[in-house]
Amino acid sequence: MPALRTDGLTKYYGDVRGVEDLSFDVEGGEVFGFLGPNGAGKTTTIRTLMGFQSPTDGTAMVLDADIRDAEALRTVRADIGYLPAEPSFNENVTGRRLLAYHGALRGDVRSDELLELFDPPLDRKVREYSRGNKQMLAIVLAFMHDPDLLIMDEPTSGLDPLKQEELLAFIRSEQQRGKTFFFSSHILSEVRKVCDRIAIIRDGRLVELEAVESLIDRSGKTVRARLGGEVEAAELALDGVHDVEISGDAASPEPEERRDSAVGPDHATTVSFTYTGAYEPLLERLLEYEILDLSIEEAPLEDVFMRFYGEDPSERVEAVENGARRDATDEDDKNARRRAERSEEADV
Amino acid sequence: MFETTRFDAERLAPSSVVIGASIAAFGGMMTLIAPGILGDVDLETLFEQLPAAMVEQMGLRHMGTLEGFIAIELYEYVWLLGLGAYLAYLAGGTIAGDVENGRMDTLLVAPVSRARLLGERYLALLTPIVVVNVVTFAGVYGATLLIAESIPLVDLAAVHTLSVPYLLACGAFGMAVSVAAPRRRIAEGVAAGTIIGTFLLEMLVSGTDVSWLGAIAPMRYYDPLGALTESAYDPTGAGILLAVAVVLLVGSAWLFGEVDV
Amino acid sequence: MKTATDGAPAEGPSAVSPLAEVARFEGRNRLTVTAVLAVLFSAFGALYIWIGPQMIDAGFSEMLDAMPPIVNELFGFESLASIEGLLASEFYTLGWIVGLGGYLAYTAAGTVAGDLGEGRMDTLLAGPVARRSVLLGKFVAVLVPIVVLNVVVPAVLYVMALAAGQSLSIVDLAVVHALSIPYLLFWSAFGLLVGAVVRRGRTAGRLALGIVFLGWLGESVIATTDYKWVGGISPMRYFDPQDVLIHGTFDLVGAVILLVGVAVLLTASHHWFGTRDL
Numbered sequence: 061m062p063a064l065r066t067d068g069l070t071k072y073y074g075d076v077r078g079v080e081d082l083s084f085d086v087e088g089g090e091v092f093g094f095l096g097p098n099g100a101g102k103t104t105t106i107r108t109l110m111g112f113q114s115p116t117d118g119t120a121m122v123l124d125a126d127i128r129d130a131e132a133l134r135t136v137r138a139d140i141g142y143l144p145a146e147p148s149f150n151e152n153v154t155g156r157r158l159l160a161y162h163g164a165l166r167g168d169v170r171s172d173e174l175l176e177l178f179d180p181p182l183d184r185k186v187r188e189y190s191r192g193n194k195q196m197l198a199i200v201l202a203f204m205h206d207p208d209l210l211i212m213d214e215p216t217s218g219l220d221p222l223k224q225e226e227l228l229a230f231i232r233s234e235q236q237r238g239k240t241f242f243f244s245s246h247i248l249s250e251v252r253k254v255c256d257r258i259a260i261i262r263d264g265r266l267v268e269l270e271a272v273e274s275l276i277d278r279s280g281k282t283v284r285a286r287l288g289g290e291v292e293a294a295e296l297a298l299d300g301v302h303d304v305e306i307s308g309d310a311a312s313p314e315p316e317e318r319r320d321s322a323v324g325p326d327h328a329t330t331v332s333f334t335y336t337g338a339y340e341p342l343l344e345r346l347l348e349y350e351i352l353d354l355s356i357e358e359a360p361l362e363d364v365f366m367r368f369y370g371e372d373p374s375e376r377v378e379a380v381e382n383g384a385r386r387d388a389t390d391e392d393d394k395n396a397r398r399r400a401e402r403s404e405e406a407d408v
Numbered sequence: 409m410f411e412t413t414r415f416d417a418e419r420l421a422p423s424s425v426v427i428g429a430s431i432a433a434f435g436g437m438m439t440l441i442a443p444g445i446l447g448d449v450d451l452e453t454l455f456e457q458l459p460a461a462m463v464e465q466m467g468l469r470h471m472g473t474l475e476g477f478i479a480i481e482l483y484e485y486v487w488l489l490g491l492g493a494y495l496a497y498l499a500g501g502t503i504a505g506d507v508e509n510g511r512m513d514t515l516l517v518a519p520v521s522r523a524r525l526l527g528e529r530y531l532a533l534l535t536p537i538v539v540v541n542v543v544t545f546a547g548v549y550g551a552t553l554l555i556a557e558s559i560p561l562v563d564l565a566a567v568h569t570l571s572v573p574y575l576l577a578c579g580a581f582g583m584a585v586s587v588a589a590p591r592r593r594i595a596e597g598v599a600a601g602t603i604i605g606t607f608l609l610e611m612l613v614s615g616t617d618v619s620w621l622g623a624i625a626p627m628r629y630y631d632p633l634g635a636l637t638e639s640a641y642d643p644t645g646a647g648i649l650l651a652v653a654v655v656l657l658v659g660s661a662w663l664f665g666e667v668d669v
Numbered sequence: 670m671k672t673a674t675d676g677a678p679a680e681g682p683s684a685v686s687p688l689a690e691v692a693r694f695e696g697r698n699r700l701t702v703t704a705v706l707a708v709l710f711s712a713f714g715a716l717y718i719w720i721g722p723q724m725i726d727a728g729f730s731e732m733l734d735a736m737p738p739i740v741n742e743l744f745g746f747e748s749l750a751s752i753e754g755l756l757a758s759e760f761y762t763l764g765w766i767v768g769l770g771g772y773l774a775y776t777a778a779g780t781v782a783g784d785l786g787e788g789r790m791d792t793l794l795a796g797p798v799a800r801r802s803v804l805l806g807k808f809v810a811v812l813v814p815i816v817v818l819n820v821v822v823p824a825v826l827y828v829m830a831l832a833a834g835q836s837l838s839i840v841d842l843a844v845v846h847a848l849s850i851p852y853l854l855f856w857s858a859f860g861l862l863v864g865a866v867v868r869r870g871r872t873a874g875r876l877a878l879g880i881v882f883l884g885w886l887g888e889s890v891i892a893t894t895d896y897k898w899v900g901g902i903s904p905m906r907y908f909d910p911q912d913v914l915i916h917g918t919f920d921l922v923g924a925v926i927l928l929v930g931v932a933v934l935l936t937a938s939h940h941w942f943g944t945r946d947l
Binding site for chain 2: 107110111112113114130131134135136137138140141142144146147148149150152153157161162164165166198201202
C-alpha cells in the first residue's frame with residue numbers, strides 16, 4: 061500500500077475548479093515533488109489531503125486512512141507532519157510556549173535535536189518573528205513527533221540559502237530513515253536535488269507524473285555545435301530536433317570578407333537545439349559538416365518545465381524568447397523566417 | 409488532555425482579570441454611593457398611585473432599595489448586556505479567527521478531532537466567566553461591608569451563579585456563529601450584535617402585547633433583579649439556558665466537522 | 670516601440686491628493702457595514718414606532734418616577750409619554766450614544782492599530798504619502814457611516830412615523846442628528862488616538878470600546894451626585910438627545926466643545942503617529 065494515494069481527487073469551490081481528477085501514488089520512503097505554477101492547485105490538493113477541506117469527488121488514502129473518514133484521518137495524523145505554505149501562529153505567545161502546546165497535542169520526541177538545526181528565538185514572542193523564524197518554528201513543529209509521512213507546502217520559502225540547504229540535506233537524511241515526503245515547490249533546483257519523482261499540475265489537472273531522471277532524459281539534450289560553412293535549419297530537421305537556433309559565427313573574420321564570400325572554408329555557423337532522439341542519427345548528420353565545436357548537455361530543468369507551465373495545454377510551449385511564447389506547431393515556419401531576417405541583418 | 413483549554417485560558421486570563429477588576433471597582437463604587445443616591449425617593453406614595461398588578465409584575469416594590477439599585481445598575485446592564493455581548497464576541501472570534509489566519513491548519517494537524525477542539529475552546533471561555541464573577545462578587549460584597557445597608561449574601565451569590573448558564577449560552581451562541589460565519593469580523597459582529605439586539609428587543613417588548621417576542625432573548629431566562637430583590641431564583645430558566653447552550657454546541661461541533669476550513 | 674502608455678498621460682501618482690485616496694479606499698471598505706447598520710437601526714427604530722403607542726398606553730411614564738434617578742439618567746428616561754421621549758431614551762441613548770459611539774471608536778482604533786500591527790502601514794507609507802494624510806484619510810473615511818446613518822435613519826423614522834400616524838417633529842429629529850455628528854466625530858478621533866498608541870488592532874479596538882462604555886456609565890452615575898462637574902470630562906455630557914426631542918432646546922456650546930475635542934485628539938494622534946517608529 062502506498063503511503064499516499066489519490067484516486068480521482070477533485071475539489072471545486074462552487075464553480076471554480078481547485079483540482080480535478082488527480083490520481084497518483086506516493087510510495088513509502090520516496091520524496092515526491094508536487095509542482096505547478098502559482099494557482100495551479102497545489103495548496104488545494106495538500107489541504108484536501110490533510111482533511112482541512114473535503115473533496116468534491118474522488119478521494120485519497122493517506123497512510124491507509126480515507127480522507128473522507130474524519131475519525132480514521134484523525135488517528136493517522138499522529139504519524140503525519142505538515143508544513144503549511146504560510147505558517148501562522150498565535151502572535152502573542154513565545155515560541156517556547158507554542159512548542160509546548162503543539163507538542164502536547166501531537167507529541168514531542170525530537171524537538172531538542174531539531175532545534176539545533178532550525179533555531180528560532182524561542183523566548184521571544186511570535187509577533188516579533190521574522191518570516192524565516194516562523195518557517196523554522198513551523199519546520200520544528202512538523203518534525204517534532206517524528207512522523208512517517210511529511211506533507212510540506214513550499215518548505216524552503218522564507219529561509220535563507222544556508223537554511224534551505226540544511227533543510228534539503230535534512231530531508232535527504234530523513235529519507236534514509238525511511239520517511240516519506242510529499243512536497244510542493246516551484247523551485248526547480250531543490251526539486252532536482254531531493255525528489256525521486258514529480259507530479260506537475262496545471263490549472264488543477266495532472267499533466268505529468270514521472271521520475272525526475274527519466275523526465276530529464278526524455279526531455280532530451282541541449283546540443284550546441286559550431287559548424288563550418290553556412291547551415292540551414294531545414295538541413296537539421298531530424299526527428300527529435302526542436303527549437304533550432306542558428307547564428308552567424310561571431311568569431312568569423314572581418315564583415316567585408318564575409319560579404320564578399322558568403323560561403324567559404326573560414327566561415328562558421330553556430331547551431332543550437334534541443335534533441336530527444338538517439339545519438340547515432342544526430343552524429344551522422346553532424347558529421348556531414350566540419351565540426352569546429354560540439355557540446356551535448358542535459359537540458360536545463362527550467363526548459364523542461366516551461367513546456368508544462370504554458371497557458372494552453374493543447375500547445376506545447378517550447379521556449380520563451382523576447383517575452384513572446386512560441387509553440388511547436390509553427391515552429392519551423394517561424395524559425396525559418398527569423399533566420400532569414402537574421403542573416404539579412406548580418407549581411408547588410 | 410485539555411491542552412487547548414489551558415492554552416486558551418492562559419491567553420484569556422489577563423483580559424479577564426482587567427475586566428473583572430474594572431467591573432468590581434465600578435460595582436463597588438456603585439454600592440458605596442447608593443445610599444446617598446437612593447435617599448430621596450418616596451416609593452410608597454408612588455406605588456399607591458400605580459396599579460397593584462403592575463407593581464407586582466415589575467418588581468417595583470424593591471426598585472429603590474440597595475439591591476434593586478445594584479441589580480439594575482450593575483447586573484442588568486453590565487452583566488446581561490456588556491458581559492453577555494463580550495462572551496459572544498469572544499466566542500465568535502475563536503474558530504472564525506483561527507480559520508481566517510491559517511492557525512487552524514497548524515492545530516488540526518494534531519490527532520485531535522474538530523469536535524474536541526471546539527469543545528476545549530468553549531471550555532476556555534469559563535476563564536473570563538469565572539474570573540469576572542468571582543472578582544465582582546468579592547468587590548460588591550466587600551463594598552456592602554463598608555456601608556450601613558447590606559445585600560443578602562445568598563442572593564448575591566445566586567445572581568452570580570445563575571449568570572454562569574446565561575453567559576455560557578451567550579458563549580455557545582458565539583461558537584455557533586464562529587463556525588458558520590465566513591470571516592472573523594462578521595462572526596464577532598453578528599455574535600455580539602445579536603446579543604445586544606435581543607437585549608433591546610426584550611427590553612422593548614416586555615409588558616406589551618407582543619412580549620412573547622422576547623422569548624428568543626436569553627435575558628428572559630436570567631433575572632438578576634428578581635434574584636436580588638425578591639430572592640426569586642429561576643432554576644428553570646438556568647436549565648433552559650444550559651440546554652440551549654448544549655444544543656448550540658452540539659450543532660456547532662457537527663457543523664465544524666462538515667465544513668472546509 | 671509601442672507601449673501601454675502611448676497616447677495616455679504617464680501613470681504617475683494620481684492627481685488626487687494622497688489623503689483623498691486613502692479616504693476613498695477606506696471609505697469604500699466601510700460601505701457594507703454602514704449599509705448593515707443603517708438597516709439594523711431602521712428596523713430597530715421601526716420597532717419603536719410600532720410598539721411605542723402600547724408603551725405609552727401602558728402607563729410607563731408613571732413608572733419612571735418610581736425608578737431611581739440613576740436609571741433615568743442612564744437611559745435618558747425623561748418622558749415615555751411620547752414617541753420622541755421613547756426614542757430619546759433607549760434608541761438614541763443606547764443606539765447612538767453607546768452603540769454607534771462605541772462602534773466608531775472601536776473601528777477607528779482598529780483600522781490604525783491593525784495597519785500598524787500587521788505591517789500594512791509599511792506598504793502604505795512606502796509610497797510618497799505623509800503619515801498625516803494616512804491618519805486624516807482614515808478619519809475622513811469614518812464620515813461614511815456617520816453621514817449615511819445620520820441621513821438615512823431619521824428619514825426612515827420620519828416616514829414610518831407618518832405612515833403609522835404618529836407625530837414626530839422633523840425639526841427636532843434633524844437637530845438631534847446634526848448635533849450627534851460632533852459627538853460621533855469625537856469618538857472617532859479618540860479611536861484614532863488609541864489606535865496610534867496601542868498599535869494592536871484587536872486590543873486597541875476593545876480598549877476604545879471599553880472607554881466609551883465607561884464614559885457612558887460614569888457620566889450617568891456622576892450626574893446624579895453632587896460631583897456632577899466631574900462628568901464634564903465625559904463627551905456624553907455634551908450631547909443630549911432628551912434636550913432636543915423632549916424640551917426642544919439644544920446645546921450648541923456642547924457641540925463646539927466636542928469639535929474642539931476632535932481637533933485636540935487629532936493633533937495628539939498626529940503628533941504621536943508622526944514621531945514614533947512604525
